[in-house]
Amino acid sequence: MQSFNKYLENKRSEYGIEFDSSGLARQFVPYFESGQRIEVEAVYGKTADRRRGYVGVTTGWRPTFILLSRSNSISSGDTLNHNDKIMRSLPKWRK
Numbered sequence: 001m002q003s004f005n006k007y008l009e010n011k012r013s014e015y016g017i018e019f020d021s022s023g024l025a026r027q028f029v030p031y032f033e034s035g036q037r038i039e040v041e042a043v044y045g046k047t048a049d050r051r052r053g054y055v056g057v058t059t060g061w062r063p064t065f066i067l068l069s070r071s072n073s074i075s076s077g078d079t080l081n082h083n084d085k086i087m088r089s090l091p092k093w094r095k
Contacts, residue, residue, distance in 0.1 A: 004029045007057070015061040023064040024057070025082045031055040032065065037090040040067055043083060051078055052090060 012019050031038050032055045039052045053067040056077060066077035 002033065004033055007032075011061075011063070018061045020062040023062055023081070025065060025080055025084065027082075027084075027086060028055045028065045028080055031086070031089075032057065038067075039087040039090055040080065041085045041087050042078070042080075043085075050087065053077065055080065 008021060011021070030036075035054060037052065037054055039050055042049050042051065051067055053069050056066045056068045057063050058066055058079075065080040067080055068077040
Protein backbone atom coordinates (compact mmCIF):
# COMPACT_ATOMS: atom_id res chain seq x y z
CA MET A 1 0.00 0.00 0.00
CA GLN A 2 1.02 3.59 -0.49
CA SER A 3 2.12 5.96 2.23
CA PHE A 4 -0.20 8.95 2.52
CA ASN A 5 2.73 11.36 2.82
CA LYS A 6 4.28 9.93 -0.35
CA TYR A 7 0.92 10.29 -2.12
CA LEU A 8 0.70 13.98 -1.05
CA GLU A 9 4.28 14.59 -2.16
CA ASN A 10 3.60 13.09 -5.60
CA LYS A 11 0.42 15.11 -6.09
CA ARG A 12 2.07 18.38 -4.98
CA SER A 13 4.82 17.66 -7.48
CA GLU A 14 2.26 16.99 -10.22
CA TYR A 15 -0.14 19.90 -9.59
CA GLY A 16 2.02 22.47 -7.77
CA ILE A 17 0.28 25.18 -5.78
CA GLU A 18 -3.12 24.27 -7.25
CA PHE A 19 -3.15 20.96 -5.36
CA ASP A 20 -5.77 21.02 -2.58
CA SER A 21 -5.89 18.17 -0.06
CA SER A 22 -8.65 19.70 2.10
CA GLY A 23 -11.19 17.15 0.84
CA LEU A 24 -9.18 14.23 2.24
CA ALA A 25 -10.77 13.35 5.61
CA ARG A 26 -7.87 12.38 7.87
CA GLN A 27 -9.76 9.63 9.72
CA PHE A 28 -9.46 7.49 6.57
CA VAL A 29 -5.68 7.82 6.15
CA PRO A 30 -4.72 4.64 8.11
CA TYR A 31 -7.14 2.58 6.00
CA PHE A 32 -5.87 4.13 2.75
CA GLU A 33 -2.34 3.14 3.76
CA SER A 34 -3.11 -0.36 5.04
CA GLY A 35 -5.79 -1.48 2.61
CA GLN A 36 -7.93 -2.62 5.55
CA ARG A 37 -11.62 -3.15 4.76
CA ILE A 38 -13.95 -0.97 6.86
CA GLU A 39 -17.58 -0.29 7.62
CA VAL A 40 -18.58 3.38 7.40
CA GLU A 41 -21.72 5.16 8.53
CA ALA A 42 -22.70 8.16 6.44
CA VAL A 43 -25.35 10.50 7.81
CA TYR A 44 -27.62 12.36 5.39
CA GLY A 45 -29.89 14.65 7.37
CA LYS A 46 -31.99 12.33 9.54
CA THR A 47 -31.05 9.10 7.77
CA ALA A 48 -27.90 7.05 8.09
CA ASP A 49 -26.44 4.54 5.67
CA ARG A 50 -23.80 1.91 6.42
CA ARG A 51 -21.43 0.82 3.69
CA ARG A 52 -18.44 -1.51 3.56
CA GLY A 53 -15.35 -1.43 1.44
CA TYR A 54 -11.79 -0.29 0.89
CA VAL A 55 -10.52 3.29 0.96
CA GLY A 56 -9.27 4.65 -2.34
CA VAL A 57 -8.75 8.16 -3.63
CA THR A 58 -10.00 10.12 -6.63
CA THR A 59 -7.65 11.66 -9.17
CA GLY A 60 -7.06 15.30 -9.95
CA TRP A 61 -5.92 18.46 -8.22
CA ARG A 62 -8.59 18.26 -5.48
CA PRO A 63 -8.93 14.60 -4.49
CA THR A 64 -11.30 13.00 -2.01
CA PHE A 65 -11.34 9.57 -0.43
CA ILE A 66 -13.78 7.03 -1.86
CA LEU A 67 -15.14 3.74 -0.56
CA LEU A 68 -14.64 0.97 -3.10
CA SER A 69 -16.63 -2.25 -2.86
CA ARG A 70 -13.61 -4.42 -3.72
CA SER A 71 -9.89 -3.90 -3.30
CA ASN A 72 -9.36 -4.26 -7.08
CA SER A 73 -12.25 -1.99 -8.10
CA ILE A 74 -11.45 0.45 -10.87
CA SER A 75 -14.83 2.12 -11.12
CA SER A 76 -16.34 4.88 -9.03
CA GLY A 77 -17.10 4.45 -5.37
CA ASP A 78 -19.00 6.41 -2.75
CA THR A 79 -17.21 9.56 -1.67
CA LEU A 80 -16.08 9.81 1.95
CA ASN A 81 -16.05 13.07 3.86
CA HIS A 82 -15.25 14.48 7.29
CA ASN A 83 -18.74 13.66 8.64
CA ASP A 84 -18.58 9.95 7.84
CA LYS A 85 -17.86 7.68 10.81
CA ILE A 86 -15.76 4.55 10.80
CA MET A 87 -17.81 1.93 12.63
CA ARG A 88 -15.30 -0.92 12.56
CA SER A 89 -12.48 -2.63 10.71
CA LEU A 90 -13.43 -5.80 8.90
CA PRO A 91 -11.40 -8.91 8.08
CA LYS A 92 -10.17 -9.25 4.53
CA TRP A 93 -12.14 -11.58 2.31
CA ARG A 94 -10.70 -15.04 1.79
CA LYS A 95 -10.64 -16.65 -1.62
